[in-house]
Amino acid sequence: MLVAISVLAVVMTLLTMLFVALSSTFTRQEAQHDSTGGASVGMQRIERVIHAGSIVSRGTQVLPAFEAGNQRSVSLHAFFDTDVASGPTTPTRVTLEVTSSGELVETRVMGRVVSGRWVFDRPAVSRQTITRDVLVPGSRVNGTSVGSLFRYELADGSLIDRPLTSAExxxxxxxxxxxxxxADSTGRVAPTRIERTLGLPNLDATR
Incomplete structure (x- = not known):
């Protein structure tokens, strides 16, 4: 009887260990899947916004495609709503930013004409969280500093890894x-990283 109980105890211990191992593996796989999905969704939106970047002009007013840019956020002008007959109508100022909590947020402000010039002084028409669990540039993860989300390539080929100046x-x-x-705060799962170099087809300048 004692031998049977001992054998049963060993079997139960092995089954418990197996269950814990399987649960841990499933959790890691789920976190990796979530990380990959979140990175893919985030990059798709970033690509759409950057590719839509456009110079905005009205009369003598010419606004560059970029309004501002640094390592964790970028603001640019773009045309999204296009009528086939009349072409683009109202420009939008779009800001993509990673918050301190790791959310990639997109904010849109529609332009309006004031005294013959485009201005973007109205409240945002939308503010949307695109994806979460983004590693924040400048933060430290496992003792290593997270690199820039955005870097900027100029017409002369130089690469800017700091806030853009007005001249740039x-x-x-x-x-x-x-x-x-x-998507795993324990650090057991490596982050998913996607890298792209995104041009602006609407600009006259070429890479």
Whole structure:
């Protein structure tokens, strides 16, 4: 009887260990899947916004495609709603930003004409969280500093890894994006990173 109980105890211990191992594996796989999905969704939106970047002009007013840019956020002008007959109508100022909590947020402000010039002073028409669990540029993960989400390539080939100056805004011809997402706060799962160099087809400048 004692031997049977001992054998049963060993079997139960082995089954418990197996269950814990399987549960841990499933959790890691689920986190990796979530990280990959989040990074893919985030990069798709970033690509759409950057590719839509356009110079905005009205009369003598000419606004560069980029309004501002640094390592974790970018603001640019774009045309999204296009009528086939009349072409693009109202420009939008779009901001993509990674918050301190790791959310990739897109904010849109529609332009309006004031005294013959485009201005973007109205409240945002939308503010949407695109994806979560983004590694915040400048933060430290496992003792390593997270690199820039956005870097900016100028017409002369130089690469800017800092906030853009006003003189550089009109010289940007491409954005290098490095998006890292980790949907696991324990650190057991490596982040998913997607890198792209995104041009602006609507600009006259070429890479």
């Amino acid at each position: 805004l009109g010289l940007v011809v491409a954005v290098r994006v490095s998006l890292s997402v980790r």
